[in-house]
Amino acid sequence: MGSLNINGRAVTVQAEPDMPLLWVLRCELGMTGTKFGCGVGICGACTVHLDGDASLACKTLMSDLHGQKITTIEGLQGAEAQALKAAWLDLDVVQCGYCQSAQLMAACALLRHKPAPTDADIDAALSHIVCRCGTYPRVRAAIHQAAAKRRPV
Missing domain, CATH: 3.10.20.30 (Beta-grasp domain)
Structure with missing residues (x-):
């Protein structure tokens, strides 16, 4: 116990x-x-x-x-999570959806540690998640979009 x-x-x-x-x-x-x-x-x-x-x-x-x-x-919450979820919907990231909870979890952790990630940062942070549908370009775009919305103007 x-x-x-x-x-x-x-x-x-x-x-x-x-x-x-x-x-x-x-x-x-x-x-x-x-x-x-x-x-x-x-x-x-x-x-x-x-x-x-x-x-x-x-x-x-x-x-x-x-x-x-x-x-x-x-339980995923916070500004990063909200921005990511909005970007996921806006860019129609999900195909089958099986890996998407993992993608969101990894992306949220990334944005909390690196608010303005590069493509290399994104690839490194999400490289351990296999997406059989190949949505990697949309995932990357959604992370960039969420990061841009989180940055102060």
């Missing part, structure tokens, strides 16, 4: 120390916005934030968690 801070709430879960956070979120808590893709850290579909940094929930074991604030797509 353990206590987690998920999306700003204290949550108690029944989980073994070697259980990945991904399974706690999806199976124990019914939070299915964090997707299962490969389960071994290759596809990035399970990207969440740990203390604001993009992390893979499938590679994060319960024993690795020591009071970090966990944010999932269900």
Whole structure:
């Protein structure tokens, strides 16, 4: 049994120390916005934030968690998140949508750390997320659009 801070709430879960956070979120808590893709850290579909940094929930074991604030797509908030969600809709980024929660999580973490990212910054921050539909150019454009709206004039 353990206590987690998920999306700003204290949550108690029944989980073994070697259980990945991904399974706690999806199976124990019914939070299915964090997707299962490969389960071994290759596809990035399970990207969440740990203390604001993009992390893979499938590679994060319960024993690795020591009071970090966990944010999932269900709890993604703030100015960066709003700007990204608006840009995603404006540029029609989503195709099948399976990787989009991970893309948004990684993009939001990027904008919080680098408010004016370059193409190289975006590629590096999102390189661990596989999009089988190939929406990478639209994702990049949406991140640039969101960043531009967040910059002071």
